[in-house]
Amino acid sequence: MPIRPLAAALALLPLSLHAAPDPADWEAVLDEARGQTVYWNAWAGEERINDYIQWAGRQVAERFDIELVHVKLGDTAEAVSRVLAEKQAGNHERGNVDLIWINGENFATMKANDLLFGPWSEQAPHYPLTDPENTPAVRYDWTIPVDGLELPWSSSQVVFYYDTALVEEHPRSMPELLDWARENPGDFTYARVPNFLGNAFITQALLELADDTERFYAPVEDADFEAATAPLWEFLDALHPHLWRSGRAFPANSAELRRLMGDGEISIGLSFSTTEASGAIANFELPDTVRSYVHDGGMIGNMSFLAIPYNAQHKAGAMVVADFLLSPEAQAEKQDPVVWGSNTVLSLETLNEADRARFEDIDLGIATLSPDELGTVLGQPHPSWVDALEAAWQARYVGN
């Protein structure tokens, strides 16, 4: 790489006088954030999400004098790539990514490669409202300790949805799903691995079919992968011939899965958002006969977070935006299925009455399960398991 020491030194001069903001002094953070432009890299495959981000942009402009720009991603890893490219090129101070919507493998990668700024998130004013003491999901992202490097934002849980006009009785477990698929060939599929929804389905099957799930929450190296996953492959080998297109093709992601449902190609699908079916009905994408359901043994859930790259140029602005997104107001807006319908990460017990009322007043929509109907949340295994599952799935089902 060409190095021009003098020019580089001159370029860094004004910035090095200017240390990274200290999250402990939130007033100072707010001051510094004023007038900044925050580039928020967030997956943009859903218009509802993009609209919500627009709304948030208007709010932070008004309240904190911050300009929020949504950098629209087809895949969160694009932002990780960009930070990496910047590190590679020696851009350690003026990175283009200020804030990332992130979790799981992407977080694990960035953390492992020292690509994140922090710790900062535990000092964010709204952080205590998530009740971190009693909510491990806030402190561990797919079993990886968060360590103050990202702020919780959204909580999601996998749900199945089915068309009541076509399916009389929905399955209640993976073995039942297999029986159902045998009787209704071509009517079910899941998203292609390694899409996060595809990963979620095989992880769900892994957890449901295993006798002992303890080992999935430690790194995969410590366990016998073959033995631990044997029931899963047996199940998938049996299931695939009865899937849509006989398992020779899979939809790319949750949205394509939803489209197949809307076109009547399949009659059972799944989603990582409990309100997706309701929102899609309102948006003419699904027939109003669609309803959601969960398996009796519980469904996989996880949280997604907001993180700041180590070289972000507008760290203060990014912190302020992230903290605003965790506020009861922003969280309640997000949970409204008319807006987006993504579940809050706040613990309602920690809220005052007025804020709690914001959440209780939301109409969740006809195809959305109530919190008690959602049942048990199964934790996300260690990312190394998901990596290994991805690779094994690819080796088994790709290119044959």
Place this chain on the structure above:
Amino acid sequence: MNDRHHLVLKDIHIALDGVTLLALDAEVGPGEVLTVMGPSGSGKSTLLAYLAGFLAPAFQASGRALLDDQDITALPAERRGIGLLFQDPLLFPHLSVGGNLRFGMPRATPDKAERVEAALAQIGLSGFGQRDPATLSGGQKSRVALMRLLLSEPCAVLLDEPFSKLDTHLRHEIRQLVFDRLRAAGLPSLLVTHDREDAEDAGGRVIELSH
């Protein structure tokens, strides 16, 4: 303007890949027309290209062309003061008739509008200034092309078979008009053609090129 122009061609020799195309030595006085005749491929057009300043680099040329005692062979085309008449009238299709006439006038020419109108009147096209050249007849186009040439005030004129594409009945008329005007303007002219009638009407010396 000096009305007594003369053109001298001294030991002109043009070759392509070492093969001589033509060799010429001639003098053209004011108002005089020198006709160069020859079959196609005899290098007539190459001679004109050379004199006008458009000779393709592939050709090797030697000799000198003197216009009013000044050697023009090294000058760029636009500074030679040599006007051209082609087989086609080539009126600029994007300009009006008047615009075509104004195009060649030296920038400092006073009363451009009056001159254009007067020129049009001389060729019987009064009031045609705003017309689209594409709407003129063949003979009208040729006349406009001639006037455009004259208004650009050249010191010598090269004619590249300018009548070959005209109908027989027009050809004689336009030929007369062109030679009369050139003579009246006192311009030395060089005509290349393969039509013997052209040479006869021109009334000057005739050089036959063979191949």
Place this chain on the structure above:
Amino acid sequence: MILRLAPPLIVTLLVGPILAGLVMAVLPAFGYLPALGGTEFSLAPWRELFAQPGLMRSVAVSFTSGLVTTLISLAVVLLFLAGASGSRLDRWIRRMVSPLLSIPHAAAAFGLAFLIAPSGLISRLVSPGVTGWERPPDALIVQDPWGLSLMAGLVIKEIPFLLLMSLAALPQLDPERRVAMARSLGYRPTIAWLKVVMPALYPLIRLPVYAVIAYATSVVDVALILGPTLPPTLSVSILTWFHDPDLTRRFMASAGAVLQLGVTAAALATWWCLECLVSRLGSHWVARGGRRRGELSLRLAGKGLILLATLTAFVGIASLALNSIAGFWRFPEALPQGFTASHWLRALPNLSGPVASTIIIATAATLIALALALAALENEQRTGRHPAQGRLLSALGLLYLPLIVPQIAFLFGLVVVMESLGTRPQHALVIFGHLLFVLPYVFLSLSEAYRRFDPRWSQLALSLGASRNAAFWRVRLPMLLAPMLTACAVGLAVSIGQYLPTQLLGAGRVPTVTTEAVSLAAGGNRRVIGVWALVQASLPLVGFIIAVGLPRLLWSNRRGMRGAP
């Protein structure tokens, strides 16, 4: 003097970034990428690459889809031209070329996908009446493992490109006289064209054909929509690896990029061998003297196939338009159960920004390209150095470099180069990136008209005392207005359709209608895709309408300008 700098400037602009980008792809492919701890050269990335499941299949699909697409497109175009008789239908098809060309690849692919899917429009139209289907059949048509739908999608877009290139090259061959000559010897017109015009035409469109091969072997956006998925084509796999959260996959991804370069090169080499073979067999066929056999079937095939491709593209776009206003639309209804403006109303507030930056970037890139192309062509005229004189290979070949080197092979590397030069992602950088692809197209579509422009016009202007510059500004430029505007429209369309360069060089911060459309495509909502694809397709169309309409307006009083020189 400045004009002299144009050719070297163009070459530097086109070749420099590509070479730099390639170097930054090759180094990591052999394990060198200090930022990720790769400080020693090794073959590990290659071992990892070849251990990927389904790699050989990816390579095979990329390779064959490139060759098959090109073969079919070229055959259809040649057969159509051979059988064209100047009828109304022929003229209509010729006139459809520009709008077809302006439909971005992604939009055309979406349209095709909705048309041919088992739950798509065709299936809906014949169901349940003809087929008895109450539910869509479980058939793998779109994204089939053999890449057939991918090839179909590419053929639809490559036919207009090759047709336009052929139409531009044909006049210099004087095809009417050649065919008339052959017919007087007893040959039927279509056979005559194939025997006396085609052999002369092919060398003139060879480079565009190579560009089609390179594009079809390495395309990303169309392959994402129509291509196979288990495994996807090589280019799509590379993109996935580059974006994998596991950063060590970057090494393998770079090796993949180099492999992609090899696959494209292999496809080109194979084509070249085919060329030699065909020319040998073909000369025998030409000389054998067959005059009549197959005339009618050839003619019908050419016309039928090109019509099929054209109609598919337009019906696909029309069905996207229908989707953009559709309420819920259950299979097998032929029409939606209701119509709604809500998809448009929802998109409108988000349209203005991307539309504005699309227009700014496309206009700037096109104008710069136009200026450079004009400077180079004018320089060529003034120095009298025509590219046909010896330097054909170097000059023209370099111009095609950005069209022949797969984007995915050098763009990731180029981003790293730009980063290390300290260039901030912004509009200017994206414009620069677009220029790489806009300039060749502008140059190619302008050069033909420029070089064919009757030199006597400039000679006349000079002999009337106008300077060279005046002759350029007052004669050549206005008289070439129509081809210049067409070149601009082509440039705009190319720029508007760019996805990877915009996304990578703009760091995603420079949203255009195409990046928005493709990122929304990740969401698969056909109604939203309909809205954005229509916007994406209509922008270049506006360019073509201006290109056709402006000269007519300006020269409404100049009959001689209407035929355009």
